[in-house]
Amino acid sequence: MKCIWFVLLVEVMSVVDSHRPLTNGGSYEVSLFSTKAKSIAEVIYMMCLPKVPDYVHATARPSNPSLPHKFNVTILEIKKLSFIVEIERVDQATGWDRMPITVDWFSYIGNGLVYQNLILWFPDATNRTTMNRNTASKYCIDNGGRLVDIVDKAMYDVVYNYCRQSIVFGSDGYVRIWLGSSYNPATDTVTQSNGKPGYHGD
Incomplete structure (x- = not known):
């Protein structure tokens, strides 16, 4: 049988x-400082997407790899050209001086x-x-x-x-x-x- x-x-x-999911990814550098452990940033896709992604995942790291900072990322809003994130420092419960932070991301569009x-x-x-x-x-x-x-x-x-x-x-x-x-x-x-x-x- x-x-x-x-x-x-x-x-x-x-x-x-046409029948497959569309996934994209990239990195975007933001210049941020914060007096608290959390800060808000906008990440630009730097590419044209056919619609607002159904899902975005992102991580953040100091652009200078010698720095000890560690961050968690929470996606607050997903838009067609960008997404809004909350970046939280987790190695210390403090803020940080202005520094370039690289946000690595991938997006998903599909069923x-x-x-x-x-x-x-x-x-x-x-x-x-x-x-x-x-x-x-x-x-x-x-x-x-x-x-x-x-x-x-x-x-x-x-x-x-x-x-x-x-x-x-x-x-x-x-x-x-x-x-x-x-x-x-x-x-x-x-x-x-x-x-x-x-x-x-x-």
């Missing part, structure tokens, strides 16, 4: 296509789901395709991603709910989805594609 599989990818690189800075998406949630795991893995790589690994219960719930909401089931009562993880029935263990233990139910 043939099995029907859907392929769920984790986006790991930039791709541009997938972002979970802990991973982009989960189906190339085509209506396409039922019969393929083995190797073919599925190659298909993912060719589309700029990789098969998804389930790390823990929280991620399982996110992936499960995303599949329920995204897949067009039609007359099928269930679907099967290839994952990056592998299962060893002899030891009853799940191993992620990176060699770390994977989620195996409660």
Whole structure:
């Protein structure tokens, strides 16, 4: 009996296509000072985007790598040409003198789901395709991603709910989805594609 599989990818690189997510990234330098541990800055994409990104992730660091400052970044607002961040110094609960700070960022535009800075998406949630795991893995790589690994219960719930909401089931009562993880029935263990233990139910 043939099995029907859907392929769920984790986006790991930039791709541009009508059915694929659009990811971009870059770095932007801001000159900031603050008398407190937090400051607000605007980061310009320095590129044209077709619309306001659905998601932006950013980190901040001193442009001078010899400086000891460490920062956390919170995205406050995402706009089409820029995004607004709160930069918080975390190595000390104090402000800092004026200095150049580099904000590294990536943005995402698409119909997938972002979970802990991973982009989960189906190339085509209506396409039922019969393929083995190797073919599925190659298909993912060719589309700029990789098969998804389930790390823990929280991620399982996110992936499960995303599949329920995204897949067009039609007359099928269930679907099967290839994952990056592998299962060893002899030891009853799940191993992620990176060699770390994977989620195996409660």
